[in-house]
Amino acid sequence: MITSLQNRNVKEAAALSAKKKERDRQGLFVVEGKKMFGEAPAEWISRVYIAESAEAEILEQYRAKLSGLSYETVSDEVFAKMSDTVTPQGILCLVRQQHYNIEEMLENANKKRMLFILLEDIQDPGNLGTIFRTAEAAGADGVIMSERTTDIYNPKTIRSTMGAVYRVPFFYAENFPSIFNKLQERNISVYAAHLKAETAYDVCDYKKGTAFLIGNEANGLSRETASCADQWISIPMEGRAESLNAAVASSILLYEAYRQRRNRT
Amino acid sequence: MITSLQNRNVKEAAALSAKKKERDRQGLFVVEGKKMFGEAPAEWISRVYIAESAEAEILEQYRAKLSGLSYETVSDEVFAKMSDTVTPQGILCLVRQQHYNIEEMLENANKKRMLFILLEDIQDPGNLGTIFRTAEAAGADGVIMSERTTDIYNPKTIRSTMGAVYRVPFFYAENFPSIFNKLQERNISVYAAHLKAETAYDVCDYKKGTAFLIGNEANGLSRETASCADQWISIPMEGRAESLNAAVASSILLYEAYRQRRNRT
Numbered sequence: 001m002i003t004s005l006q007n008r009n010v011k012e013a014a015a016l017s018a019k020k021k022e023r024d025r026q027g028l029f030v031v032e033g034k035k036m037f038g039e040a041p042a043e044w045i046s047r048v049y050i051a052e053s054a055e056a057e058i059l060e061q062y063r064a065k066l067s068g069l070s071y072e073t074v075s076d077e078v079f080a081k082m083s084d085t086v087t088p089q090g091i092l093c094l095v096r097q098q099h100y101n102i103e104e105m106l107e108n109a110n111k112k113r114m115l116f117i118l119l120e121d122i123q124d125p126g127n128l129g130t131i132f133r134t135a136e137a138a139g140a141d142g143v144i145m146s147e148r149t150t151d152i153y154n155p156k157t158i159r160s161t162m163g164a165v166y167r168v169p170f171f172y173a174e175n176f177p178s179i180f181n182k183l184q185e186r187n188i189s190v191y192a193a194h195l196k197a198e199t200a201y202d203v204c205d206y207k208k209g210t211a212f213l214i215g216n217e218a219n220g221l222s223r224e225t226a227s228c229a230d231q232w233i234s235i236p237m238e239g240r241a242e243s244l245n246a247a248v249a250s251s252i253l254l255y256e257a258y259r260q261r262r263n264r265t
Numbered sequence: 266m267i268t269s270l271q272n273r274n275v276k277e278a279a280a281l282s283a284k285k286k287e288r289d290r291q292g293l294f295v296v297e298g299k300k301m302f303g304e305a306p307a308e309w310i311s312r313v314y315i316a317e318s319a320e321a322e323i324l325e326q327y328r329a330k331l332s333g334l335s336y337e338t339v340s341d342e343v344f345a346k347m348s349d350t351v352t353p354q355g356i357l358c359l360v361r362q363q364h365y366n367i368e369e370m371l372e373n374a375n376k377k378r379m380l381f382i383l384l385e386d387i388q389d390p391g392n393l394g395t396i397f398r399t400a401e402a403a404g405a406d407g408v409i410m411s412e413r414t415t416d417i418y419n420p421k422t423i424r425s426t427m428g429a430v431y432r433v434p435f436f437y438a439e440n441f442p443s444i445f446n447k448l449q450e451r452n453i454s455v456y457a458a459h460l461k462a463e464t465a466y467d468v469c470d471y472k473k474g475t476a477f478l479i480g481n482e483a484n485g486l487s488r489e490t491a492s493c494a495d496q497w498i499s500i501p502m503e504g505r506a507e508s509l510n511a512a513v514a515s516s517i518l519l520y521e522a523y524r525q526r527r528n529r530t
Binding site: 039126130133134136137138139160162163164167168200202235236237238239240241242243244245247248251252255256258259262263 | 304391395398399401402403404425427428429432433465467500501502503504505506507508509510512513516517520521523524527528
């Protein structure tokens, strides 16, 4: 059992929570809590730590999953140091980062009507995680992000995905607008959510290949990116509202596409 | 100019940011930032504090609004102590809490098809603020909350509303389900978003008086509250998604109602 706050593994977990650089260097990220451990693909898990006081209960609940993995028990004090959350649930694991290939993400474009969400420079970790969560629920095939979008492996983002990060393929694009060509070549239309659009989002037909493009929380879409879209769409607003939260805008669009696809009228 | 961290006004602003009890005792809440100051109804504002280094710029930008108000300049160190934000914008004000009357909120029910959102025990300040923001945008007439819903006057909630808190009437109900009667008497139907509902949200007609009922982030709706709704509705989900973020679910429903009302088909 690890009882020293100076232990190398303890410091490593804390560094992986706090620093993107460290996460990228090691190719790992930190997952906390029972639900997120329970849903993590076993073959992605690199290491598991369990708090002393939670050990009996967690062994009982996750016997099958833990049997194929080795885990280490740590004192409650050490666990609190490793944990990023206010009320730790007693289990934390290091998980291997996934690297999806954009060509593979698009390979089914001929067989099905795909649905993507494209994010330019989204900065809020909670927004990004919530978008993953909603994308899975709306049946999206993936999330494609500009390089300056916040890190999906930030612990707050991971938590907000509620497990969708394990199941929704994603890609950080070095040259973001160039990806649009790859989509368009496969008959996936890019709809940019834009405050200056004249077409309301709900008059378009999303039953064919569709990708929604959402801009940064404070600045919206860059001119270059917006100009590469096939169509600009607006989400109408009443009152003095000037914009919507980025995760909310994403959800309204994703669910409009999903609604159209479910109701074949 | 206030330069002492021990000044009574400085401590008061910090206490109002941190404690609901103090906010309720004084009937005030804290608003930070230029945009939120600019949108605050002048007659609601009780006191204004401006950071020394931002004074010239803020006086220039808000001359008209500030001319009717008295303000106090504080040193930057003092402002940082008063502020709840990581990057303070140099202006902070104390604003009087509003108390809406539920009967007044409903008095137009005969003249127009109203739209409300009903929240049971929502706990996340960001979710609550985002729901206000979306409610305004979707043209909702108000937000009605159970007593144990998180405080709208929490600084994080206020920020997330992006100003909607000034414009969307709201009400905390001591006896939450009893409010449903008041709505139903006025032909406003209560639709409970429920994971066990058999009716999809998008087959109902929301062109008449409509209220959407949303439950707590972790536990959903209580049995008693759910049983008082007119109809349960579900938001379909693909993949292994088990639920949606509460602000996302609210947005999907509010925008479906708004979509139907805008498109008269």
